[in-house]
Amino acid sequence: MTELAQWLSQQPVDSELGSVIASMAAAGAEIVDMLEQAPIEGLVGLVGSVNVQGEEQKQLDVISNDIVLKHLRQNPAVSILVSEELDEAVHMENQGAYMVATDPLDGSSNLDVNVTVGTIFSVLRANGGLTQPGTAQLAAGYIAYGPATTLVVTVGSGVAVFTLDKNGAFQMTHENVRVPEASAEYAINTARERFWDAATKGYVAENVAGESGAAGKRYNMRWIGSMVADVHRILMRGGIFLYPLDSETASKGGRLRLLYEANPMAMVMEQAGAAAITGRERILDIVPSGIHQRVPVILGSSEEVRRVEAWYAKG
Template identity: 70%
Template sequence: MTTTLAEWLAAQPVDQKLARAVATMAAASAEIAAVLRIAPIEGETGLAGHTNVQGEAQKLLDVISNDIVLNHIGQNSDISILVSEELDEAVHFDNGGALLVATDPLDGSSNLDVNVTVGTIFSILDASKGLLQKGSAQLAAGYAAYGPSTSFVLTFGTSVAVFTLDQSDTFVLTKDKVAVSPASGEYAINTARERFWDAATKGYVDENVAGETGLAGKRYNMRWVGSMVADIHRILMRGGIFLYPLDSETLEKGGRLRLLYEGNPMALIVTAAGGKATTGRKNILDIQPTDIHQRVPVVLGSSEEVTRVEAWYKKA
């Protein structure tokens, strides 16, 4: 017997407003999945012709996905604020809603034209506490991964559940109480950026490359999709570590990935599943944001691997 997301949410000891906000993001994700399935047929690929607040060229599907999320949230009176990667400023709805949603509507969109997994990331917070809250204040976080199947991954901060979209566009529970393996032989990093790395990152990766002949004492495989959702979903399912560290090129900006709608939600998910999340020097969930589009270094995944990275930073 299957359990739907709606049934699962009804059984959770959470406020119903929060449950409805999660359901809103699930409905938006299901619609985005449907759009992505036929986007090449409909001609909804390529660039939109403008850039977002980060100065990145927007794909047409970035804009479409943002519009879908905005439309669904606009119909939920429990949500009064939306922060999106694709919007310069936060959107305020005059509805008195208690919740704030921060989202990357379509993560990894550079992979769209080659049919590789992309996703939607979201974080839910108490709107009364303002736009700039630590990740530890999150009420819920999740992501949708649009791959061979569409997965919806969710945490309220204590455990992680995975749902899969069925043929009737209903999310059904397929994994509950997901646990990230504490040890792993896989790491995900963009090695094309090696010339920019700091000593800690280079030391950690060099140990992994040395494999069983080096101090790590075991063989590693390197994985890099270029879609945070895809890389984190793999780690959640079978362990590993994801690194987008601070380097000489991203130093001035503070990092590459955005704190509110990338670093924080993924950190909450991974830690709720027993993993760790750090900048290398500080727990991501303890960072006090200073801007809605603030960037940070991100290292997260299997606890033993993250601890090794932290040890390298202490040496440095």
């Protein structure tokens, strides 16, 4: 099998950028060790503080952020970190060329029931400023902590999947992953239906109609509530993930954060032949207004994304 380090050496990126990805992988390997022992060591519950998103921080969110920060501080190629768990960007003593934007522990509300969670990351040039569009990303990916620990990464030339082995090395298990263009699965939180806009209601209603609907086929609905888990399923077997703008999230611009959730996932999807939009525009084209900006996210199999886009075009 090909190890991550060997794969990185074969990619059209400089060694410093490769080292940033390796640092995120090392942070992920440490995070999964921590997660495995967390219930035994009592690392559960809240820390009594609220992050910039207005969300109560869990102990494991804070610890995961500290682990990522530690690994990036040790890498002289990294000079800036933007994190969901930190109000402001961290400007490190390093004068490296790269900035990392990350959600250190996505889906942490699922930890008490042992559901897959993950780390999402994006790598950009530090001299481009804090608010660069997704098209400026040099690399992006996520680490899924599930039955296996899986690293998904792109450097702009396709998507590769690596699995953590018993010796602490990431071994390639899938190369040049392609999301199927068509699918019969969709992921959305149907408990929010009363807040949905007309386009979302129309698309979901067609799916529920099954063979008698516009798509002419039966659909299954999947919703895990952990973005990493839902997106990884779509990457590997197709489908669509929707967290649209609705009447409750409109005042905030959406639910998910652009820099460290929507953009890296959008880059992974596009590099795997899928699509990622807000409903009305391509996610990667958005110029951020701030490091914690929120946006609607609709991504996955291109045929399904086009159907959603057509619904938005109607209104």
